[in-house]
Amino acid sequence: METTNFTTTIVVDNSASEVFNAINNVRAWWQGEIEGNTNKLNDEFIYRMGEIHYSKQKITEFIPNEKIVWLVTDSKLNPLKFKDESEWTGTKIIFEITEKNNKTQVRFTHVGLVPAFECYGDCSWAWGQLIEESLFSLITTGKGVNVFG
Template identity: 40%
Template sequence: MGNKDFTSSISANISAEEATKRISNVPGWWGVTVTGSSEKKNDTFTVKMTGDSFFNFTVEELIPGKRVVWLVTDCYMPWYSDKTEWTNTRLIFDLAEKNGATELNFKHQGLTPDIECYKDCESGWTHWISTSLLSYLTTGKGSFRPPTK
């Protein structure tokens, strides 16, 4: 079990193309400060959390209606002993549309139970995918909460 990446799945009555656009609008569902762009392959963007924490991403793959992959190229999480624990991990959003609904399977590749932030990140991602992103996909409004740390 120690190497099992975090995953979460949701389904929404929205086209997969529209879901791709909404995933790429990071502030709409993550409720964070974002600089840069996340709308096409090779775009880069930075997510700022509390204090001096940050996450730099590169859009590694973007196939509208099918797949979005963000590579974490750098990060700083001051509340953990390994402050760059997410570096070289990937956020993967796989989409499949069927009968007017889109099934979204999310994986944080590299976020496994054997790393320090897993417990906090597991509850964080569960909220951001199952609550906030789902709300954004279905109502156009995310459901924000304070960061875990």
């Protein structure tokens, strides 16, 4: 069984500091409702997209301009679509920031979101849109985009 975690990478001309600040401005790039703080170690926040998605994240690593890790402490995915509504619980969402050749790379990995997950297709597609389009736009233009219509 394949256990590859979902990952995607973007490269921008912005500084690591600008990238770090954009990632932590979660409300600007992750569509849905966000409750709580999202910008320092041990912050906890809840993300909701109607009845489709609920997850609670705790920031467990916070290294300025280098790395951010969210631990998903609770989750409930669309019960009409998925048998295991809590697939995300216990997974980690990681943003790794590196500078190279006057560019900044963001490597996004959802550790635990693997092809064996029932939600892998939908969730990996959504993360791809959010990171490659909305977060990329926020970093490069100052405004995230609504990727879910």
